[in-house]
Amino acid sequence: MSKPVIKLENLSKQYRLGTIGTGTIAHDLNRWWQTKVFKREDPYLKVGDTNDRSHKGDSEYVWALRNLNLEIEEGDVIGIIGRNGAGKSTLLKLLSKITSPTTGSIKIKGRLASLLEVGTGFHPELTGRENIYLNGAILGMTKAEVTSKLEEIIEFSGCARYIDTPVKRYSSGMTVRVGFAVAAFLEPEILVVDEVLAVGDAEFQKKAIGKMKSVSQEGRTVLFVSHNMASIKNLCSKGVLLSQGSVEFVGTAEETVEYYLKQDAEAYKSGKVIDKGGSKDIEILDYKTFRKDEESRSFYTGDQLTLKIELKFNEFIGSVDMGINFNNANHELITHITNLDEHVSISGNKGDSKTVTIVIDSINLAPDSYRIDIGLMADGKPLHILENCFEIDIQKGPNIGRLGVFPKHVKVFTPTKWQF
Amino acid sequence: MQDSLQEDDWTIEIYPKSKLLDLNLKEVWKYRDLLVLFVRRDFVAVYKQTVLGPLWFIIQPIFTAIVQLFVFTNIAKLSTDGIPPLLFYMSGNVMWAYFSGCLSLTANTFRGNVGIFGKVYFPRLITPLSLIISQLLKFLVQFVLFLVVWFYFYFDGSSSGIALHPNWSIILVPLLVVIMAGLALGSGMIISALTTKYRDFTFLLSFAIQLLMYGTVVIYPLSSAPEQYRSLILANPMTPLIETLRYAFTGSGSFDWMYLGYSFSFMIIILTIGVIVFNRVEKTFMDTV
Numbered sequence: 001m002s003k004p005v006i007k008l009e010n011l012s013k014q015y016r017l018g019t020i021g022t023g024t025i026a027h028d029l030n031r032w033w034q035t036k037v038f039k040r041e042d043p044y045l046k047v048g049d050t051n052d053r054s055h056k057g058d059s060e061y062v063w064a065l066r067n068l069n070l071e072i073e074e075g076d077v078i079g080i081i082g083r084n085g086a087g088k089s090t091l092l093k094l095l096s097k098i099t100s101p102t103t104g105s106i107k108i109k110g111r112l113a114s115l116l117e118v119g120t121g122f123h124p125e126l127t128g129r130e131n132i133y134l135n136g137a138i139l140g141m142t143k144a145e146v147t148s149k150l151e152e153i154i155e156f157s158g159c160a161r162y163i164d165t166p167v168k169r170y171s172s173g174m175t176v177r178v179g180f181a182v183a184a185f186l187e188p189e190i191l192v193v194d195e196v197l198a199v200g201d202a203e204f205q206k207k208a209i210g211k212m213k214s215v216s217q218e219g220r221t222v223l224f225v226s227h228n229m230a231s232i233k234n235l236c237s238k239g240v241l242l243s244q245g246s247v248e249f250v251g252t253a254e255e256t257v258e259y260y261l262k263q264d265a266e267a268y269k270s271g272k273v274i275d276k277g278g279s280k281d282i283e284i285l286d287y288k289t290f291r292k293d294e295e296s297r298s299f300y301t302g303d304q305l306t307l308k309i310e311l312k313f314n315e316f317i318g319s320v321d322m323g324i325n326f327n328n329a330n331h332e333l334i335t336h337i338t339n340l341d342e343h344v345s346i347s348g349n350k351g352d353s354k355t356v357t358i359v360i361d362s363i364n365l366a367p368d369s370y371r372i373d374i375g376l377m378a379d380g381k382p383l384h385i386l387e388n389c390f391e392i393d394i395q396k397g398p399n400i401g402r403l404g405v406f407p408k409h410v411k412v413f414t415p416t417k418w419q420f
Numbered sequence: 421m422q423d424s425l426q427e428d429d430w431t432i433e434i435y436p437k438s439k440l441l442d443l444n445l446k447e448v449w450k451y452r453d454l455l456v457l458f459v460r461r462d463f464v465a466v467y468k469q470t471v472l473g474p475l476w477f478i479i480q481p482i483f484t485a486i487v488q489l490f491v492f493t494n495i496a497k498l499s500t501d502g503i504p505p506l507l508f509y510m511s512g513n514v515m516w517a518y519f520s521g522c523l524s525l526t527a528n529t530f531r532g533n534v535g536i537f538g539k540v541y542f543p544r545l546i547t548p549l550s551l552i553i554s555q556l557l558k559f560l561v562q563f564v565l566f567l568v569v570w571f572y573f574y575f576d577g578s579s580s581g582i583a584l585h586p587n588w589s590i591i592l593v594p595l596l597v598v599i600m601a602g603l604a605l606g607s608g609m610i611i612s613a614l615t616t617k618y619r620d621f622t623f624l625l626s627f628a629i630q631l632l633m634y635g636t637v638v639i640y641p642l643s644s645a646p647e648q649y650r651s652l653i654l655a656n657p658m659t660p661l662i663e664t665l666r667y668a669f670t671g672s673g674s675f676d677w678m679y680l681g682y683s684f685s686f687m688i689i690i691l692t693i694g695v696i697v698f699n700r701v702e703k704t705f706m707d708t709v
Contacts, residue, residue, distance in 0.1 A: 097541035100703035137454035
């Protein structure tokens with residue numbers, strides 16, 4: 001049985017959204033007053049939303065990590081994956097002691113070195129050699145340690161010729177090489193690595209990955225965060241999937257990547273609709289899209305698109321605001337429509353069923369597939385937020401004359417009239 | 421039994437809050453090589469690609485003193501307590517330059533090092549300490565310059581009719597430097613902690629240092645200050661330090677154990693507050709900076 005070298009218990013980290021500045025003194029005082037004078041719980045600790053980028057929650061505070069529990073055993077090479085905002089970077093920051101947890105604890109056995117960046121603290125005026133010493137010391141090496149490995153570090157970096165030239169004369173690739181070379185000769189028991197392997201040329205990446213592998217073969221523990229599923233599968237023995245600040249899945253690297261990709265695909269393929277809000281006062285029974293009068297999920301640019309959303313009121317609600325997001329395949333919010341723009345309001349008595357029909361005269365989004373989110377709000381509070389309800393396809397319609405495709409990154413089509 | 425043994429075996433334990441006065445000097449000691457390298461970096465990097473290099477350390481105080489000599493002695497005709505004006509100004513400047521240099525640099529600790537602090541952990545105290553030390557090197561160079569000028573006036577004293585009376589209190593000079601360093605470090609750490617949230621202090625500091633110089637006996641002796649303001653000027657913990665230095669080397673100026681003791685206690689208090697505030701902030705400043 002291997003023993004745990006890292007133990008995370010109920011680890012949480014809260015962040016405050018918006019600009020820090022105005023109002024903070026008031027909040028700080030309130031927080032201080034409540035916790036220190038009245039010995040109450042921190043008033044802002046309770047109201048935090050889960051960290052979800054796509055929706056504006058009603059709280060200024062957000063949990064980047066929430067009650068995360070994890071044990072990592074000696075010699076494990078752990079790949080940490082998750083969507084943007086799942087808490088990967090926050091976890092790395094906490095492990096590296098860059099910032100403190102809000103609640104919970106971290107226990108670590110052995111020396112931990114973290115590589116969130118290569119070449120941290122490089123001073124442009126100093127030479128490569130001087131920077132190797134400086135960077136090594138920042139990463140926790142002693143001068144003697146660096147000296148004993150200096151030859152190897154220089155050789156590994158492949159920059160021997162420029163080692164006595166100020167770093168400001170280096171190309172960015174060379175700087176990275178020198179930085180990584182220093183890091184590669186760190187000898188911690190636990191190594192925490194962010195996606196630093198994504199830099200440098202192919203030859204250097206190979207070298208870097210080789211080094212990572214040899215580190216793990218020496219029985220040291222590695223935590224590796226990456227978006228690159230291939231390198232996770234290639235390098236790691238175990239995988240941890242984070243989702244909204246907690247651990248969602250732990251398994252072998254293969255299993256975890258499989259699980260993540262499957263879940264990802266499902267969520268996008270309209271299979272799994274995530275509802276944030278979950279109010280009982282009103283329900284969204286169904287949603288359909290129509291092309292002209294026929295139900296359809298694919299459209300041509302310029303088509304008339306009709307959305308029909310069936311609502312059931314379980315309580316009287318005087319005014320419901322509806323918002324609909326169109327997200328493209330890259331998760332970018334392309335447009336948002338709401339009844340508020342048209343100065344209409346939706347209301348219903350207890351027991352009413354209503355079908356809200358929204359007509360888009362001419363859908364002029366660039367050809368792509370779009371995922372639709374539907375949100376219902378009342379009094380500024382979310383009742384339902386359905387993410388990825390369904391997907392619609394938009395194809396180049398007859399109103400677009402050009403023969404080829406749109407230039408990359410074009411998001412909308414703008415119909416025009418030309419005169420000469 | 422074995423379980424509990426293993427449980428206690430953690431090398432690093434991270435909790436949301438730490439002890440109030442957790443200096444963690446052991447860790448600082450472990451990173452002493454980094455301290456040395458930071459000092460070296462600060463010292464070397466500043467004058468890279470300059471022709472005169474560290475000579476700037478000497479040029480600055482010479483020209484400052486000459487300009488002060490011209491403005492304050494020749495035009496404004498301020499008293500210098502019977503000390504040769506050039507020597508008088510240099511003694512004030514060498515002290516004030518160290519204090520203000522340390523203060524303005526340490527006050528920028530968190531903001532100026534976001535790039536490094538955001539990516540890697542080392543005891544944050546290393547940064548202000550390295551600044552205090554690299555400024556000390558600069559101070560030493562300028563102090564030697566002061567000594568050279570002093571020697572000139574001392575041996576030339578009989579011909580110019582101004583006699584300097586150095587005395588036993590010269591041995592207090594190291595203590596003066598320690599108090600100055602502590603004052604600058606303490607207040608610098610407090611301000612650096614505050615600027616992570618409230619940027620106003622950056623602006624405040626830059627002109628406060630300038631104004632504070634006039635509240636210190638840099639360009640005038642304490643004896644020439646009007647009686648009603650004297651206690652105010654003495655409340656400034658830097659005043660006894662500069663007065664003591666002048667007294668030690670020239671015999672004029674004032675020396676009082678009580679005032680020196682006041683500066684010392686002031687330093688201890690501000691340094692303690694500084695360390696507490698700094699420790700508090702270093703844990704989470706990345707979230708607010």
